[in-house]
Amino acid sequence: MARRKKLYEGKAKILYEGPEPGTLVQYFKDDATAFNAQKKDVIEGKGVLNNRLSEFFMTGLSRIGVPNHFIKRLNMREQLIRQVEIIPLEVIVRNFAAGSMAKRLGLEEGATLPRPIVEFSYKDDALGDPLVPEEYIIAFGWASQQDLDDIVALALRVNDFMSGVMHGVGIKLVDFKIEIGRVWEGDYMRLIVADEISPDSCRLWDIETGQKLDKDVFRQDLGSLNDAYTEVAKRLGVLPSNVTHATKPTLIN
Structure with a gap:
């Protein structure tokens, strides 16, 4: 085109x-x-x-x-x-400890979390996309409490779908991040999943071998x-x- x-x-x-x-x-x-x-x-x-x-x-x-x-x-x-209209947040869903969470909390890489955990980071490359609590998000007007409730619900639905699909092909969905956008239909606003979902935005490990099949291969020089x-x-x-x-x-x- x-x-x-x-x-x-x-x-x-x-x-x-x-x-x-x-x-x-x-x-x-x-x-x-x-x-x-x-x-x-x-x-x-x-x-x-x-x-x-x-x-x-x-x-x-x-x-x-x-x-x-x-x-x-x-x-x-x-x-x-x-x-x-992209909400200026990265929505991170974690099923297993890895990456920055494992380092922050001293957890073993790959440890199963008691339940899926949803985190938010502020989208700003210059600041390194810092983690932010819900209180900050609401105070600065990035999203309302209702928005956050809806975002968490969306993120967990994505997690259920992705986890099932990946498990079916022998891959563990360790964590992933998505972005959420606002769209208007007349006077009605709704939140939808935006940006992309790919190995760039997920951690994917082979269930049997633990081989990494995501961008950590590039981060850690693990091969092609x-x-x-x-x-x-x-x-x-x-x-x-x-x-x-x-x-x-x-x-x-």
């Missing part, structure tokens, strides 16, 4: 003006970043995989009634999405990020099972 006006460029995606009012075109880049963009690289094919995997998850959420911004995939790297993402895509049926490397993936429509 013809290139349109660029509205925003982030670390992993670019947003362009959509073909109709209230829509955007989301383009997935091959850029990989970690540690608040202190570590960078370009991984050929990563954007193609994340585009298709995010489509897979968003479509699945739609089927079970979880509202989200996805409309349709346009091509290998782009998808048409609803334009939303493309191979890890390709393995996730193969297990979910997004890639043919006989594909061994996805530098230039052949995707299933």
Whole structure:
């Protein structure tokens, strides 16, 4: 499709003006970043995989009634999405201790949490996306108490869906983060899942071996990020099972 006006460029995606009012075109880049963009690289094919995997998850959420911004995939790297007003929070759901939580609380990496825990961080790269309590969120007007209740409910529904899908293909959903946006339908406002859901935004471990199949492979120099993402895509049926490397993936429509 013809290139349109660029509205925003982030670390992993670019947003362009959509073909109709209230829509955007989301383009997935091959850029990989970690540690608040202190570590960078370009991984050929990563954007193609994340585009298709995010489509897979968003479509699945739609089927079970979880509202989200996805409309349709346009091509290998782009998808048409609803334009939303992003709430300036990252919503983090944790099922097992890992990453910053394990370090903060001195927990063993991989320890099962007593229940899924929802955390919020303030979206600001310059500040390192600091964790914030609900009191801050309400006081600064980023979201109301009702919004937060609805966000937690949405996040836990996403967690139930994602955990089940991943467990079915032998993958443990350790944690993930999503973003939530506001959309208006007349005078009525509702909250929907936005941004993306992909191995960039999840921690995914093989249930039997503990092998990491997410961006920690890049963070910790554990091997090929493309191979890890390709393995996730193969297990979910997004890639043919006989594909061994996805530098230039052949995707299933």
